[in-house]
Every structure is written in structure tokens, then in C-alpha cells.
Amino acid sequence: MANNSAVITDSFKVEKEEKVNKKLRWAIVGCGGISQTHMGAIKKIPQIEVVGCCDIKPDRLKVMKDQWGIEAGYEKWDDLLREIKPDVIDVCTPNGVHCPAVVAAVEAGCHAITEKPMAMNPAECQQMIDAAKANDRKLAVGFQYRYHPVCEMFTRAKAAGDIGDIMFVKCQALRRRGIPNWGVFGQKELQGGGPMIDIGVHIIESAHYCIGEPRPIAASGNIWTYIGDKPSEVESMWPGWDWKTFTVEDLAVGQVRFDNGCIMQIESSFSAHIDHDIWNFTIMGTKGGFNFDTATLFTDHAGTMINAKAGYLPNPGGDSLFVAKLKNFANGILEGTPLRAPGESGLAVQKIIDGVYRSAAAGKEVAID
Numbered sequence: 124m125a126n127n128s129a130v131i132t133d134s135f136k137v138e139k140e141e142k143v144n145k146k147l148r149w150a151i152v153g154c155g156g157i158s159q160t161h162m163g164a165i166k167k168i169p170q171i172e173v174v175g176c177c178d179i180k181p182d183r184l185k186v187m188k189d190q191w192g193i194e195a196g197y198e199k200w201d202d203l204l205r206e207i208k209p210d211v212i213d214v215c216t217p218n219g220v221h222c223p224a225v226v227a228a229v230e231a232g233c234h235a236i237t238e239k240p241m242a243m244n245p246a247e248c249q250q251m252i253d254a255a256k257a258n259d260r261k262l263a264v265g266f267q268y269r270y271h272p273v274c275e276m277f278t279r280a281k282a283a284g285d286i287g288d289i290m291f292v293k294c295q296a297l298r299r300r301g302i303p304n305w306g307v308f309g310q311k312e313l314q315g316g317g318p319m320i321d322i323g324v325h326i327i328e329s330a331h332y333c334i335g336e337p338r339p340i341a342a343s344g345n346i347w348t349y350i351g352d353k354p355s356e357v358e359s360m361w362p363g364w365d366w367k368t369f370t371v372e373d374l375a376v377g378q379v380r381f382d383n384g385c386i387m388q389i390e391s392s393f394s395a396h397i398d399h400d401i402w403n404f405t406i407m408g409t410k411g412g413f414n415f416d417t418a419t420l421f422t423d424h425a426g427t428m429i430n431a432k433a434g435y436l437p438n439p440g441g442d443s444l445f446v447a448k449l450k451n452f453a454n455g456i457l458e459g460t461p462l463r464a465p466g467e468s469g470l471a472v473q474k475i476i477d478g479v480y481r482s483a484a485a486g487k488e489v490a491i492d
């Protein structure tokens with residue numbers, strides 16, 4: 124293996140004691156499941172003070188206010204923005220609400236971070252980027268997997284010359300039977316799609332980040348629905364999903380071509396007849412390869428093919444990846460440090476997903492602008 128000095132990728136580290144000169148006044152829009160993880164993470168970030176929250180459902184607002192001691196709660200973000208004037212809006216709503224909430228926030232003078240996926244489609248992502256630029260506000264997407272210690276291991280190996288030119292990356296976010304039985308994850312008009320946009324996005328964003336974010340230029344793929352839209356008595360981890368409103372795919376498979384010749388293959392499912400769930404990407408380069416799931420580098424060394432497994436990596440347990448991503452955004456605003464997942468990264472990932480969906484609808488390869 125090469126001995127070049129490693130790049131600094133220590134964003135995962137959480138300082139034990141940190142002096143903070145200024146706190147960001149932060150507000151959460153959407154007080155459902157993931158907002159709780161955000162709140163848990165925020166409690167570990169001294170740069171953030173939560174000053175308000177917003178949800179269209181009064182019961183969700185009440186839980187949020189009572190549980191976290193937030194005084195100001197609103198059913199409309201316009202009221203929140205006008206009365207509280209936060210520095211940052213943290214959007215934790217279903218996908219179809221990300222774009223209007225972010226645009227309203229940046230137009231009111233707030234910086235905005237939105238949960239993944241960035242939006243429903245690339246046009247919405249572009250609208251969000253343009254609005255943030257026009258109002259000179261920062262915009263980030265809540266992609267936490269690029270902060271994973273295994274991604275940081277890969278980034279250091281790549282910078283050290285262990286990988287060479289990357290030719291192929293295979294992304295898999297496969298559940299054997301895991302259709303969410305809460306929220307609106309089965310409703311295409313509110314989510315933009317099924318497993319590809321909901322969980323495939325995690326593996327795609329982290330793999331795309333690791334391979335250097337090349338520009339996607341063409342996509343080919345297909346999607347299938349064969350389980351989610353029917354009642355089922357099969358035992359599974361989240362039984363009783365709303366099959367009557369299920370309009371998304373069970374399985375999506377796609378291939379994307381990048382401008383540097385690299386190919387990304389994507390497999391993502393809520394339901395698939397496979398041995399076990401898979402959460403992984405595999406990278407093949409001219410000098411070495413990499414497997415996310417096992418944190419293993421494949422290379423040749425001194426006449427031998429070597430599988431080099433990480434001897435130690437920090438354990439990304441609990442909400443630590445959320446701490447890393449929210450802290451990166453807070454520091455970006457306060458210190459001007461680079462955002463690891465700016466709006467442009469969200470747009471590129473959305474173009475990959477959208478390309479596969481468009482190809483599935485067209486029944487042929489489609490170009491990505």
C-alpha cells in the first residue's frame with residue numbers, strides 16, 4: 124500500500140469540551156420520527172440552541188415541546204419564521220415538503236438543512252439551490268452516511284493511492300421485507316418514490332461521495348411492485364403497512380453512467396426474495412477495491428492479493444452520524460468551514476435516482492442533463 128499522508132476526515136470525532144462563542148438559533152420543521160434523532164444529536168452540539176418547532180399535527184407539536192422543553196411551537200412555518208426569526212431551519216418533513224419549506228426559510232433569511240432525499244426531483248433541488256444563492260444563505264442535505272468512519276477509511280485509502288481509478292461501484296440497500304408501517308413512505312405523490320428514493324439514497328449518496336462525486340450522464344433501470352400493494356399475513360419486522368395507499372415500487376434496479384466512464388449499479392428494495400437484508404457498496408478501482416459492509420480494502424501487496432480489514436474504527440453508534448452532519452452545517456455557518464453535503468451534492472444524487480425512475484418509465488436508457 125502507498126504511504127502518502129492521509130487526508131483529514133475526522134468529522135466523526137465529537138469534541139468532549141468545546142468553547143462556543145456564538146450559538147445558532149435553530150428551528151425544526153416536521154416533528155415526527157427523525158426529528159427526535161435530530162433533537163438527541165443537537166443536545167450534544169454546543170453551537171446549537173433550539174428555539175422553535177413546527178408541525179401541521181398539534182399532537183406531534185405537543186410531544187416535541189413537552190419532551191424537549193421547546194417553548195415556541197407553530198402549525199405553519201410562515202408563523203414560525205416571522206415570529207421566531209431563527210438562524211437555521213432544519214426540515215424533517217416528508218419528502219414532498221422539503222422544497223417549499225427550504226425555499227420559504229431561505230427567503231425569510233434562514234440557512235436551511237433538509238433531511239434526505241433532498242426533494243422529490245431534480246427540478247425541486249435546483250429551485251432550492253437557486254433560492255439559497257439568491258438570498259445568500261447556506262443549504263445542506265442531511266446525508267449522514269458520508270460521515271461514516273468506513274467512508275472516511277475509504278477516503279483516506281483513495282487519497283493514499285490505494286484505489287487508483289474507480290471503474291465500478293455497486294450499491295445495495297435491500298430489505299427482504301421492510302415496508303415502513305408509519306408515515307407516508309408508500310405514497311408516491313408525497314415521497315417521490317419507494318425504496319430507491321428512501322433507502323437507496325443513503326447508499327448512493329455515500330458511494331457517490333466516496334468515488335469523488337462524478338457527474339451522472341445516463342441511466343438505465345426498472346422498478347417493480349408486487350407485494351406492497353396487497354394485504355399480507357407474512358410475518359415481518361413492520362407488519363400492517365397501509366397497502367391500500369401503496370403506490371411506490373417494492374424493488375428498483377438501475378445502472379448509471381458518469382462523465383468519467385465510471386458505472387454505478389444500484390439495487391434497492393422494501394421487499395425482495397433474498398436471503399437477508401443488505402446495506403453495502405463495493406468499489407472496484409484499477410489498483411484496489413473496497414467493501415463498505417466489512418470495511419475491507421482489496422489490493423495486491425508484495426506478490427500477494429491482500430484483504431485488508433480495518434483493525435480499528437470508531438463505532439458510529441446512536442446518533443453520532445447525526446451529530447457529525449448537523450455539526451458540519453453549524454460550523455459551516457459559524458466558521459465558514461466547507462459543507463460536506465451542500466445542495467449541489469443533493470442535486471447530483473437526485474439526478475441519479477430520477478434517472479433510474481425515468482428510465483423505468485421510458486423502458487430504455489435515458490440521458491441525465
Ligand SMILES: NC(=O)c1ccc[n+]([C@@H]2O[C@H](COP(=O)([O-])OP(=O)(O)OC[C@H]3O[C@@H](n4cnc5c(N)ncnc54)[C@H](O)[C@@H]3O)[C@@H](O)[C@H]2O)c1
Nearest residue numbers: 153154155156157178179180183215216217218238239306
Ligand atoms: N437521515 C435518515 O436516516 C432518515 C431516517 C428517517 C427519515 N428520514 C427522512 O426524514 C423525513 C421525515 O421522516 P420521518 O420518518 O420523521 O416521517 P414522519 O412521518 O414520522 O414525520 C414527518 C412529520 O412532518 C410533519 N409534516 C408534514 N407536513 C408538514 C408541513 N407542511 N409542515 C410541518 N410539518 C409537516 C408530519 O405531521 C410529521 O409529524 C423524510 O424525508 C425521511 O426520508 C431520514
